[in-house]
Amino acid sequence: MTKAAVAQETAEADPAGRSVAPNASVVTVGDLVREVAASLVAAGVALPALEARLIVGHGLRLDPARVFAYPERPVAAAPVGAVCDLAARRGHGEPLAYILGEREFWSLPIRVTPDVLIPRPETELIVETALALHGAEDGSPRILDIGSGSGCILLALLSELPAARGVGVDVSEAALRVARDNAHRLALAPRCDFVCCDWGSAVAGTFDLVVANPPYIDDAGFASLTPEIRAFEPTTALRGGPDGLDAFRAVGRDLRRLLGTGGCAVVEVGFGQARRVEILFAEAGLRTIRVSRDLAGHERCLTLAAI
Ligand SMILES: C[S@@+](CC[C@H](N)C(=O)[O-])C[C@H]1O[C@@H](n2cnc3c(N)ncnc32)[C@H](O)[C@@H]1O
Incomplete structure (x- = not known):
């Protein structure tokens, strides 16, 4: 799929009103991280670059280390939409741990929900x-x-x-x-x-x-x-x-x-x-x-x- 095709498909699948709007430039992992980080900066999130990598990794089911190591990796349209939804939740103030569903405690991965x-x-x-x-x-x-x-x-x-x-x-x-x-x-x-x-x-x-x-x-x-x-x-x-x-x-x-x-x-x-x-x-x-x-x-x- 070409970049233009991904952008076209993404734009059609994406309802208006999200704080991160996929566009023609958001087709690689690195582009997506930058888009999400920019939306988190605008929302006043304290550690936008770090959180953006975690959100993109979670949305793409990619280890955060791979998000960092392979920014040139292309991303299909549907996962872009999922990442945008996660970024919008964070932009509205939801704690990162609830979005990721997990928080480390005593080096253990502890699943967390809003309960x-x-x-x-x-x-x-x-x-x-x-x-x-x-x-x-x-x-x-x-x-x-x-x-x-x-x-x-x-x-x-x-x-x-x-x-x-x-x-x-x-x-x-x-x-x-x-x-x-x-x-x-x-x-x-x-x-x-x-x-x-x-x-x-x-x-x-x-x-x-x-x-x-x-x-x-x-x-x-x-x-x-x-x-x-x-x-x-x-x-x-x-x-x-x-x-x-x-x-x-x-x-x-x-x-x-x-x-x-x-x-x-x-x-x-x-x-x-x-x-x-x-x-x-x-x-x-x-x-x-x-x-x-x-x-x-x-x-x-x-x-x-x-x-
Ligand atoms: C500050 S949280 C601590 C949770 C966990 N131990 C931790 O450290 O992350 C307090 C916990 O006490 C529970 N709690 C509140 N009222 C309670 C009650 N009457 N009897 C038993 N647990 C209660 C809450 O549901 C909550 O899970």
Whole structure:
């Protein structure tokens, strides 16, 4: 097919109104990357060149490294239309992870949909802190992940601790479906269960390790979130009530009962919340044995044990 023919076919297949309009020049991978990058610049996306390569790779089902290595590769009309649709979604503010359907967490590919929070790099601190408590040689710890979302924390821990088993709980059935799918994809499903319940209310027994990244954004913080987060990520994964601490109060009610002898909990907190969460957990019979800071130097994780 000639360049002109591809352009003709593309133009006919493409409804008006897309932010990237295929034209006669968009016939190679490199041209498409440039067109998408230009549309992302216009939309104010922070890393347009990088995101354009990822979007083009996803739309063309090409590894991003091949997008980079073979810019002269010709592209047929139908995939051009698919890439334009993806670029338009990004231009309208949808997070890249939802468009690609995946986000890396602890070097694992975690599938994400709009039903789950996109795993954040700072949450890897929970995994790092928990692994400092339980090494791979430490028997077969039982792990509970409260508010498991995509399952990223529990699955990262199971990937590092081959004898560990775990349970993830979440109030969202849709999120649990994503977590179960991730467990299957990562071949970790035989060692975990995902259960729908309100915090730890329906969980019986005790655990060696409890991890939680609860929703902790207060009302003022929610109002000032970027539209990319506020309009696209699930509200139940973000909002922690007027002062941001509702979920910690609720988790605190279950945590003491769920910790086995010698067990520890590792809980993520929001910016400036560490002291107040420590006090809440102390009232629930838990002492803070460590406060860990994230890469920005903010107090981000509390490690807790029974008083
Ligand atoms: C901040 S997200 C964390 C998700 C995941 N653990 C992560 O770190 O990416 C909080 C999670 O808590 C869940 N959640 C909210 N309210 C809950 C409740 N009452 N009981 C259990 N889970 C709840 C949300 O659905 C969401 O998946």
